[in-house]
Amino acid sequence: MLSFLKENPKLSPVLILRFGLGLTFLYASLHMLFDPASWVGFIPQWVGGIIAPNVFLLIHSIFELLVSVLLLLGIFLPAVSFLAFLDFVAILLLYGVDDLTFRDFGLALAALALFALSLKGRETS
Numbered sequence: 281m282l283s284f285l286k287e288n289p290k291l292s293p294v295l296i297l298r299f300g301l302g303l304t305f306l307y308a309s310l311h312m313l314f315d316p317a318s319w320v321g322f323i324p325q326w327v328g329g330i331i332a333p334n335v336f337l338l339i340h341s342i343f344e345l346l347v348s349v350l351l352l353l354g355i356f357l358p359a360v361s362f363l364a365f366l367d368f369v370a371i372l373l374l375y376g377v378d379d380l381t382f383r384d385f386g387l388a389l390a391a392l393a394l395f396a397l398s399l400k401g402r403e404t405s
Contacts, residue, residue: 294357297394301364302351304387305344312341324374343367357398365391 312319316337323333331339347367350360368388372381 294394294397297361297390297397298351298354298357301361301387301391301394302348305348305351305364309341309344309348312337312344316341322375324376327374358395361391361395361398365395367391 316334319337320333323336327333327336344367347360347364350356351364365388368384368391371384372388
């Protein structure tokens, strides 16, 4: 495995993080768009007093779709990776702790790592 990575310098940590996070956001956004009923239970009750849950899901899924496309294309990487980090932090803070918290925490830190790497300018792709 290490020799494969050494022989393929374009397969960098930034690229791996971009695609891992980008595909995660792509899956979630498309699933929210096409099956919102599966996601409505994840919206905190108090959000329904501010905005209709289906409208919230539509807005959030479009936001995550945009984030996924920009991550996959490597466009505006520092800003987009920081937005991805903030999205996961918002989920952690607003939804609370449950059996899936570890996943969101790990993804938040992956987005933060991508942000830090993109600021260092180690790679533009």
